[in-house]
Amino acid sequence: MAYQTIIVEIEDYVALIRLNRPEALNALNSQLMRELGEALTEADRNEKVRCIVLTGSEKAFAAGADIKEMSTKNFVDVYTENLFGDEIERITATRKPIIAAVSGYTLGGGCELAMACDFIICADNAKFGQPEINLGVMAGIGGTQRLTRFVGKSKSMEMHLTGRFMDAVEAERAGLVSRIVPASKLLPEVMAVARKIAEKSQIAVVAAKEAVNRAYETTLSEGLLFERRNFQALFATEDQKEGMAAFLEKREPQFRDK
């Protein structure tokens, strides 16, 4: 499918989706969000895709929602069209794992987009922030909820109320990102991680992803029950038999959908 604001490449069972509005630091306008939604729906359906990587440019993952596009909207506009609400659900509804490979500016909706992915690996030049307050607005698709759960109330509150940025070191220390890599090595490193996930049992990958994400959605006891059922259910799969037999026979597993 031909897109204008994103580039999609599929190789080694990994779909690499690159935000591609360099002239606006990948600001998230309605066309980009529509195209990204279509690409994610297609990747989730495509048997040749087992892991998804979402990235931007070295200078910016995404500098936020598109201010030019928002500047003329009013309450009735954004309320009736549920501005951005449906789009972000498209990210969290994607069943396959999505890794955000983040460098440069990751601000506002761009930070919210990265946080809605399953995990973030960032470059040493990454700058995270929720600077919407400078524009007379606030985060609108998860920034106050996910950032607070990921880094804690004080840091999140300071960032939302002052609009200050957080660099890669602070982000890793706070638990917002999994790891930091040199900007020049970000994509090779994240693609290697994605290929490693693509080699695993896909049914176990999806079950584990759902359980980890559930940890932020529910109580500990409910989460433990969900985890236990997913663990037990995997004993009904061929991959569990193949994975454990391969270990005992000292060979590489050949999971079902290889």
Ligand SMILES: CCCCCCCCCCCCC/C=C/C(=O)SCCNC(=O)CCNC(=O)[C@H](O)C(C)(C)COP(=O)(O)OP(=O)(O)OC[C@H]1O[C@@H](n2cnc3c(N)ncnc32)[C@H](O)[C@@H]1OP(=O)(O)O
């Ligand atoms: C399945 C789809 C899922 C999608 C789900 C995601 C939905 C996302 C939307 C969610 C919305 C919820 C609420 C969130 C709101 C926001 O995000 S508000 C915006 C928050 N961001 C900002 O306030 C950052 C604004 N930008 C800057 O402060 C600076 O640009 C910078 C990042 C500090 C970089 O400065 P500098 O290096 O000096 O570059 P500039 O000259 O400023 O910028 C270069 C050009 O890029 C344009 N631009 C930058 N940011 C934006 C933006 N957010 N919107 C539109 N355009 C932007 C900038 O105007 C420059 O363009 P030109 O003037 O034409 O050169």
